[in-house]
Amino acid sequence: MLLVLSPLLWPARADTRSERNGALAAVRDVLSLAGLGAVPLPVVAIVCGALGMLVGALAHAVFQVPVLTVVASVLGASIVPMLASARAERRRAANRAVWPDVVDHLVASVRAGMSLPDSVAALGGLGPAPTRAAFAEFDADYRQNANFTLCLDRLKSALADPTADRILETLRMAREVGGSDVTAVLRGLAGYLREDAALRAEVVARQSWIRNAARLGVAAPWLLLLILASRPETLEAYDSAAGSMLIVVGVAVTLVAYRAMIALGRLPEERRWFR
Template sequence: MTLLLGVTLGLGLLLVVAPALWPRPARLRIESRLVDLARVRLVQAGLGRVSVPTFLVVSALLAVAASAVVFTLVPVVALAIAAGIVALVLPFALVRSRARSRRRAARVVWPDVVDHLVSAVRSGLALPDSVVTLARAGPETTRSAFAAFEADYRATGNFSLSLTQLKDRLADPVADRLIETLRMSREVGGSELTHVLRNLAVYLRNEAAIRSEVEARQSWVVNAARLGVAAPWIVLLLLSTRPEAAAAYNTAAGAVLVTAGLALSVVAYRIMIAVGRIPEQQRWFR
């Protein structure tokens, strides 16, 4: 019995000091964060059913296909590799752009969601039932997420857990604030929920109007960046159709020139986009 207690105590102490003795490698933590970020981007883009490995495989196949097509049309190895790199990054850029567009569209409907929720609470419905009504009375773009919330709540009866799953489905900073407000009201209680939600709706409408105006004024910067990056490569592709130009670009100097041009294009594009982009809201309540 004494030996068993000693072994149990030793194992307990070992488990306590294990994180310090064998810390999780930084590389694994970074990979986990990257996978989580990719998963969140897919959800925000409306591609929640697509897994991260599937997305990576499709991107790799697209890169190989683009390289083969470009090398067939323009027999320049450097250009084929550059096309493969661009095709590999393109799905990530499209998902990010689609996620940003969906957040921009959702920014307009969130005040209406809050208004519907205030109306349901003021009519005397319980807070979970008020949230459930958004599956039928809310804006069209958010009904599927709230319908899934209704199914989760009916199955588990756990309001907090269902809110957490709803937050993961929506993956939106505004939704995070709204859901955490509802969670706090449910756990703490109080009669100020409708007043808080009205103030939130007013703030969201003002913020959406301001951001839309600023984005409209700065859209020319983004369009100029895209045109400035695409124009030299279109000219390069046209020049490479000539045999003497293709032979020149297939040399070591030509490969260095194409590689340097690709690097400069990426850096210049990122700078122009950073100048013309408004900082996006961060999700603080994950």
């Protein structure tokens, strides 16, 4: 009986642990892309909590409505995650446009007779501007320990991009296994990346109105609520049980509708299979 029931009793714990590790890795990727990769997660949590309490205190001092205080606290605590996500998304989009140029630089360096570590390090000064800082860190790191595998792993963590993972894993395989086809593989990858970037840019341009409509639909009712909250009778109405329930339901509906609209207007992102 124990053997029969064991698949129902224990796999959930392993799955939960795997999902938790995946969620933490996704958060670290967002922080790395936002330029906060060196900031520990507890520090980020403390900052979010402090902002939440500060915004909540200001809302309580102005409105003196408990439910508005709670909503303002949650909004304040979400400031850092929202800013980090927006910055990470912008950097991811900027990097997506330059990866073909990065591959072209690597191909040119390899064909010129440079070693793979030197070819990667040269991107710190000759590569596209959005990725120079990460490759410059690789150059300094490789000069210190001369461990190509370790430096590649650190570079992958700094870039936090699935396309970078594929490029760097190709270089790692060429370094460890050898072969004369690395330039041909990289040229084929560069062509694929250019086609994918052009197609994605066209689709994003066509669907940008969905995101703009979602942001407008989220902001409009709450801006109206702030305007109405300048009147004392409005605050008295929302300070009641029915008013509090109305605000809670409004927040829930707003979040669900916003997430649905953003999901409709967002292209699926490639997952990082080579962490």
